[in-house]
Amino acid sequence: MPLLEGTLFEARGIQKRFGARVVLENITLKIEAGSVHGIMGPNGAGKTTCFHVLTGFHAPDAGQIVFDGKDITGLKPHAIARLGVSRSFQIMNLFDDTVVIENVMLALPAFRAISGNPLRESFSDRQLIDAALAVLDQVNLGGRAWDNAKSLSYGDRRVLEIAVALAAEPRILFLDEPTAGLGAEATRALAALIRKLRQRYTICLIEHDMRFLFNLADRISVVHWGQVIAEGTPAELRANKWVARSALGEVA
Template sequence: MALFEARNIHKRFGSRVVLEDISLSFEEGQVSGIMGPNGAGKTTCFHCLTGHHKPTRGSIVFDGEDITGKAPQRIARKGVSRSFQMMNLFDDSAVIENIILALPDFRRRYAQITTSVFDDRALLDQALEVLDQVGLLGHEWQPSLSLSYGNRRALEIGVALAAKPRIVFLDEPTSGLGAEATRQLAELIGKLRKKYTFVMIEHDMRFLFELADKISVIHWGQVIAEGTPDDLQSNKWVQRSALGEVA
């Protein structure tokens, strides 16, 4: 059984059908990709998978448990983390504070904060370990807004990892990045994939084809193709699109 499965997901907003009979599965230890043109339903699909939208029908199963319609916070506590296309960081806080606020131990111990979290050595050590994973040691006391755009993307991934997930959903992680920052992000995910399962929506097809074990193509709210990057090289939809040059 796959670690995460979506089964016949349908989502409509009023009379508008955005997702129609979407089925996806993500294997533990793999990098899975989702691609397709603008307006295809990719982000709505992510919102359904992570609890931000409730599917109109269908089911979502994580590690054998039906999580369909559960609140995002409940799904996150079960081991599902995600980033967003628009970065969601506390810009005026230090880098390490962004990580600490996402740690499960922080949420358990400091529901009502009466002392400084910086006096808690265990929390600091956990946060520093996460920053080490994403290559941001040495930046821990900088304001988050002062980081380069590429490092802010790395910090956003660090915030997702701080929750100690089993699967991480990344929505357009290369958005806004230049060539060098995109290369560095590819190296980072290549390193992290040894420990985490990733699912990515991505517009940069070269980035996705180099990293993903399996890619699903969504168009018109449906999965129209699925397979390894090599499989998609011969797919007629890919060949007819601008993606064919990358594939």
């Protein structure tokens, strides 16, 4: 599936507060189709809240969110997902008491269209099984399809969560701290996977591992105090005076 060029996803002046606390003050960013766009910043900067707003889990108090030219501001998560926006979460949300393939099948659009007893019917539907296997093959988990989900290593469970997000057939994939808790080998494997997936999907990721992010992203938005205080390519951010003066400078 070839990726189109141009801006695919855009946030314009997003604001969000919880009571008297302003979390997002003026978030503006553009994500280009076919790119890997990173979001980084210190703890408490508003990064995850930003993801929640962009994907419909929180409604913004002001501003506009546009996906593929369509205003999606304030839409519910399921409505945004149907348009082609999918995401993972900081805390994994998998069904451990099932097999790996079932986690993916439950997220397939064709599964949600089944009436009656969808789970029983899905395991007799070869097309659904093949669709789920195709998703697992994308993330190199096809060989573990019929294993119990809880038997996977922590790194493979992170990858399975990405597979669940991909099962929704997105055009853009939001990943929230995908390397959290991973060792060096699993982090390298995840980087290779993201390079593979970017051939088919636009990707936006929040990441605390700056080396990981700088090696993968085409552009990076630096969020602090609820605002985007710097944005550019990894090379541009390395030359940014604010980044150079901050703790991010050593990594950059």
